[in-house]
Amino acid sequence: MIDTVTDVEPRRSPRRGATWRPWLGRLLLATGSGVLFYLSFAPRSLWWLAPLAFTGLGLALHGRRFRAGFGYGFVFGCTFFLLHLTWLQHFLGQGFGPWPWLGLSATLALYLGLAGGLGTVVARLPGAPVWMALVVIALETPRAWFPLGGFPWGRVGFSQPEGAYLALASIGGAPLVGFAVALTGFGLAWLLLRLWSASSAAQRTPRGLAVPVAATLLPVLAGLAVWPTVGTAPQRGSLTVAAVQGNAPDAGLDMFTDGAGLGANHLAETERLRRDIEAGRAPRPDLVVWPETAIGARPGANPRLDRMVGELGVPTVVGAVYQQPDGELENAAVAWDPDTGQGERYIKQQLVPFGETVPWRGLATMVTPFVNAVDERVQGTGDPAALSIAGTRVGLMICYEAAYDYPARDGIREGAELLLAPTNNAWYGRSEMSYQQLAMSRLRAVEHGRAVIVSATSGVSAIVQPDGSVSSSTELFTADSLVDEVPLRQQATLSDQLGAWTEYALVAAAVAAVGTGFALRWRARRGTAGTKENAAGDAVA
Known part of the structure; x- marks a missing residue:
């Protein structure tokens, strides 16, 4: 038995006047699958829709060639990203129109389009769902x-902050979780095709169904x-942690001009927390965590911060716009001690394009003068990747970095027993963006076997336990x-031990499968051409 597309359902000659119907059905299926994929993401707890989305995509790709597969994959991707990234519209406001949102969504959808096209190539290999x-x-x-x-x-993988697949993050991080989700989906598609196929009863036997059933289950x-x-149990005791959310106006890009108000809000909320601690309404924390860029700071004297941390009497990680003597700005998380003041600082490595750094500034300025208002940040080097504070080591992933694998992983390698995720999501209003980012932190908790403290300027702040569960959270604004x-945990997960090698192995296997698929396709075409030449020669003879 060869597990191919062509052996499941032979092509039939369509009736005249009905050629558009299969095409339209596949298009609607790809679009609907993109909607399902979107619905599987936070703030909804519908993680099980993600594999079903890839089932629909697999059915739409069935029996297609590269160009059609690219088209259906692109439609799937466009539908998903247009819905998933609507928060960009709130961030930019009406002045920019829909073009940045549409352009980014279409660009990202090209990757899923390519996945659809290449999926039709590897679908002709044995074990097609695995390669797809x-x-x-x-x-x-x-x-x-x-x-x-x-x-x-x-x-x-970010569609799985809970559910059956999440534990796989401790083995291979987001890449392995994502692979498992997609494999279930494509496996179910192949199982349905085998069950519906009328071409061969042999494909509906236990042997014929073995591969798609295995891929599904x-x-x-x-x-x-x-x-x-x-693992969730403490390995070196526990820590009482406070996450401060000072709030910010729901003003989109206008937040660029309200840095002073943001700092005042967080100083006021910290003062309220201090009063609650002294009155016994809140337990005394061992560590306080502020959000990303909540206040300005610089080397040397910072009277407001020194006074705030000193009066609180608790070591604090302050998210700050850190200005160097030469005027350069850093997006930093600074360890602040009640007695000794500021100490080590982690500098954000993965800067947000057009928010913290401006690629192609000359060209971007021709498109919009907005970029002239962006004060570029200095990119961090990852040294240190973890801070020493409150008698422990904490790893950092500032805001956008939660979407990348390396920042938290590097912190764990430097001995982090706890992960902090300070963020400033006030730009994005009451959209789904904050919940999408929290879902990433929940996956990171399981991936690294560490609790994650999410401290956001305007929400959602949360305390995430090492199993990805949220023990407490705030409301927006x-x-x-x-x-x-x-x-506090010290054990390295298998995901941490393997590092990026899991991702590299998956990529290498995909490249090998695509190469094999193209080689077999070229060989088949060459064989067909040779058969036609021989037939033509026989006819002449």
Whole structure:
């Protein structure tokens, strides 16, 4: 038995006047699958829709060639990203129109279009669902690099902050979780095709159904089997942590001009927290965490911050716009001690294009003068990747960095027993963006076996336990503080030990499958051409 597309359903000659119907049905199926994929993401708890989305995509790709596969994959991707990234409209406001949102969505959809096209190539190999899933996940790697430094938002694994697949993050991070989701989906598509096929009863035998059944069920069973190994117990005691959310106006881009108000809000909320602690309404924390860029800071004297941390009497990680003596700006998380003042600082490495850095500034200025208002930040080097504070080591992933694998991983390698995720989401209003980002932090918690403290300027702030569960959280656009106890853990997960090699292995397997698929296609065409030449020669003779 060869597990191919062509042996499942032979092509039939369409009736005249009805050629548009299969095309339209596939187009609607690809579009509907993109909607399902969007619905699987936070703030909804519908993680199980993600594999069904790839089932629909697999059915739409069935029996197609590269060009059609690219088209259906692109439609799937466009539908998904247009819905998933609507928060860009709130960020930019009416003055920019829909073009940045449409342009970014279409650009990202090209990767899923390519996945659809290459999926039709590897679908002719034995074990087709495996190779199709690998192609989808492998193309998430270049999407984290290009364009403009990459944009990994909407990775398949990020649809799984809970559910059967999440435990696999402790084995292979977001790439393995995403692969398992896509494999289940494509496996179910092939199973349905085998059951519906009228071409061969042999394909509906246990032997013929073995591969698609295994592809459908094994990822789910593997995820469930790994759950008991996900560590949550304290290994070096616990820490009581407070996340401060000072709030910010729902003003979109106008936040660029309201830095002073943001700092005042967080100083006021910290003062309220101090009073609650002294009155016994809140437990005394061992560590306080402020959001990203909540206040300005610089080397040397910072009277407001020194006074605030000193009066609070608790070590604090301050998210600050850190200005060097030469005027250069850093997006930094600074360790602040009540007695000794500011100490180590982590500098954000993955800067947001057009928010913290301006690629192609000359060209961008021709498109919009907005970029002239962007004060570019200095990119961090990752040294240090973890800070020493409150008697422990904490790893950092500032805002946008939660979408990338390396910042938290580097912190763990430097001994982090806890992860912090300070963020400033006030730009994006009451959209789904904050919830999408929280879902990433939940996956990171399981991936690294660490609690994650999400401290956001305007929400959603949250205390995430090492199993990805949220023990407490805030509402959007409210001033609030969370105080909770979290375990300190030192054990490295298998995902941390393997590092990026899991991703590299998946990419290598996908490249090998695509190369094999093209080689077999070329060989088949060459054989067909030779047969036709021989037949023509026989006819002449």
